[in-house]
Amino acid sequence: xxxxxxxxxxxxxxxxxxxxxxxxxxxxxxxxxxxxxxxxxxxxxxxxxxxxxxxxxxxxxxxxxxxxxxxxxxxxxxxxxxxxxxxxxxxxxxxxxxxxxxxxxxxxxxxxxxxxxxxxxxxxxxxxx
Ligand code: MN
Numbered sequence: 001x002x003x004x005x006x007x008x009x010x011x012x013x014x015x016x017x018x019x020x021x022x023x024x025x026x027x028x029x030x031x032x033x034x035x036x037x038x039x040x041x042x043x044x045x046x047x048x049x050x051x052x053x054x055x056x057x058x059x060x061x062x063x064x065x066x067x068x069x070x071x072x073x074x075x076x077x078x079x080x081x082x083x084x085x086x087x088x089x090x091x092x093x094x095x096x097x098x099x100x101x102x103x104x105x106x107x108x109x110x111x112x113x114x115x116x117x118x119x120x121x122x123x124x125x126x127x128x129x
Contacts, residue, residue: 003027004121007048009039009065010083011057019052022110027123036060040068043075050121051080052113053100055091063098070099079120083108 006028010016016032023030031046033039036057043051051069055062062082069075079102082095086105095103101120104113 003029003124004049005029005031005046006050006052006117006121007031007033007039007042007046008052009033009036009042009057009062010052010054011035012054015054018110019113022114026114028117034058036062036065039065043069043078044072047074048078050117051075051078052083052117053080053095054083055095056085056088063094066095066098066100081113081116081120 006023008016008019008030011034020030031042031048033042037059039053040060053062053066057065066080066082069078069080080100082100082103084091084095084103084105086107092103092105102116104116
C-alpha cells in the first residue's frame with residue numbers, strides 16, 4: 001500500500017522544518033510549498049491526501065488558496081487543515097467559510113497536529129519499517 005501524501009503550504013522555513021521532523025518517523029510523504037500560488041500548483045499536480053494550509057501566506061493567501069482548491073473537482077473533497085494565527089481574530093471564521101476541514105491555531109503542539117492529521121487521514125498500513 002502506498003503511503004499517504006501531505007502537502008504543507010507554509011512560508012516560514014522553521015515551521016516547515018518542525019513539521020518535516022514531526023513526519024519523518026511516520027509513513028506520510030511530505031511535500032512543501034512556500035506560498036499560496038505554489039501550493040495550488042503542487043496540489044493540482046500531486047493530488048495530496050491532505051493539505052496543511054498556513055493562512056498568512058505571500059502571493060496568494062491561505063484563505064484564497066483554500067477557496068480555489070475547493071472550487072476544483074480534484075481537490076474539492078481533500079481534507080484541508082488551516083493553520084491560523086491565534087493573534088488574528090477572524091482567521092478561523094474566514095478559513096471555515098473558505099472550506100477548510102479543520103483548523104489549528106499557532107502556536108500549536110506538534111503532537112496535536114499529528115493527532116489531527118491521523119484522524120483525518122489514517123496512515124497507510126504495512127508501510128512502517
Ligand atoms: Mn505564514
